């Protein structure tokens with residue numbers, strides 16, 4: 075029997091719910107939080123505890139539902155009351171001027187039409203239905219007429235209001251349909267993919283696929299772990315309310331609690347739209363998310379209605395698309411590369427082609443399944459695409475261009491580097507070389523060991539590592555610390571000076587924080603984040619090396635798979651021997667002492683522009699060792715933006731959000747005040 079709930083407790087739960095909704099709105103929509111993240115978390119905790127203790131208090135619109143609900147067997151479908159149309163595309167200024175002419179002609183040739191211009195988000199369109207201010211249904215766009223019901227998933231997205239906020243003069247409609255685009259930011263996308271690779275799951279090809287895949291999960295608990303965001307841009311059916319302009323509509327949506335892209339510009343002429351497009355094309359690569367063009371809309375709603383729609387798209391809007399980042403070329407060969415953990419990856423060698431300003435001559439084919447799914451053959455004409463920092467990839471084969479001389483590709487049965495047998499474990503996409511002394515794996519492991527975030531050895535780059543392994547001067551991490559300066563100076567592209575510099579850099583790198591050391595070891599499942607958790611928890615290498623599975627699993631953030639992998643690594647005698655050799659060569663582990671008591675505890679920094687006195691990686695390390703954090707993009711959570719030379723759009727955003735902007739000198743002072 076559940077306990078009876080007394081009125082004060084009911085009121086308490088209600089008060090917590092309203093407070094949390096309001097703080098969400100302050101944070102995500104207005105970018106102006108009134109309480110700290112920690113305070114927010116405490117309120118959420120308190121409500122969660124109450125709802126656990128008194129299940130009668132649970133509500134569909136409680137802020138606690140963001141964690142996900144029971145998994146579904148399949149999605150229901152729902153018809154949109156007003157079709158969700160797609161947009162007509164324009165590709166150059168003439169197309170847009172033509173659109174403006176067409177609009178004016180259809181309206182009886184007025185002189186000037188006023189427009190709204192906005193970034194076109196490269197995400198997934200959704201519609202949210204609210205009844206009396208409460209979210210009742212969320213649906214995907216589907217084919218435009220009928221979508222899939224994804225309510226539980228949508229509720230896990232922080233920026234989806236569960237209840238609408240009150241507007242000072244416009245009442246919440248009895249029913250309304252609000253439309254927006256769900257997406258994943260670029261930093262979050264990178265991190266998500268890193269985690270997936272770490273967990274040996276296939277990475278997503280691009281942020282859009284990641285967003286679509288996350289939104290179409292039958293288990294909303296999975297969706298809740300994905301960093302989805304949303305910007306709203308329009309409405310379907312709205313009862314009781316008329317909007318005069320699109321700009322006014324967006325303003326009202328914002329008041330109702332819907333997050334609107336701050337880059338939207340309303341009330342501008344067609345010439346200003348063209349300028350906006352040019353500005354945004356330049357800013358595009360500095361934005362925290364992918365966009366693929368500019369959406370242009372006639373601002374006055376009565377004129378939109380006069381213009382109407384065709385069966386495919388509204389006559390009052392057009393998408394001005396950015397230049398394609400896809401091109402066609404041919405596959406000259408397919409090579410198989412062996413990675414750090416022995417995974418074989420087929421890589422296509424392409425006839426070089428310029429894709430959005432970058433020369434592309436290789437594209438990853440991921441694995442055998444991917445090659446088969448896309449039916450990629452050597453000699454094929456293919457469409458290649460580049461998205462942000464992601465490795466170029468093959469979108470599809472242009473089958474109509476086949477001449478019959480193309481040859482199929484098959485994963486080799488032996489490692490192309492060491493000739494050992496390769497294996498493919500049931501249910502895994504990866505084929506692996508399991509010879510741990512395979513020179514390809516060794517090269518990749520050593521590159522990882524010497525890279526930023528690990529030992530960070532200046533001058534020990536990819537080419538040099540390859541040479542050193544090929545000449546058998548390196549056969550383990552430990553050998554790095556025994557390299558002989560005279561031998562180094564005799565290598566290709568080296569000399570006395572660079573040999574001395576390298577020796578120096580290796581000497582300096584010997585003193586290293588435990589977390590970086592652990593990351594450098596390249597233990598499977600142990601990425602930068604897990605390595606830091608381990609270092610924080612165990613503080614000393616011995617303690618970690620001798621810990622059991624159970625002790626490891628007791629660490630917050632470490633699960634059974636990771637624990638298993640760590641135990642296995644340290645069980646192997648040769649791994650321990652290499653560590654002993656490194657320590658004997660003078661590698662010294664710094665204890666993670668002052669971190670918890672740092673002066674910058676809990677402060678979030680974002681770096682922009684070029685710093686004079688340190689690299690970004692150094693600045694990050696310094697801030698983190700003083701207890702601070704370094705974020706990739708400016709948000710309401712950011713405390714300081716450090717502006718170096720030629721700062722980017724992050725500075726604009728900091729000004730917009732009123733985040734404190736400091737220079738490098740100030741940062742140095744803050745760091746030097748740290749114990």
Ligand code: JCF
Nearest residue numbers: 159160161193194195255307369
């Ligand atoms: O950001 C978008 N992808 C986006 C798509 C923005 C809009 O304002 C849209 C849209 C699709 C249709 N507006 C319409 C009418």
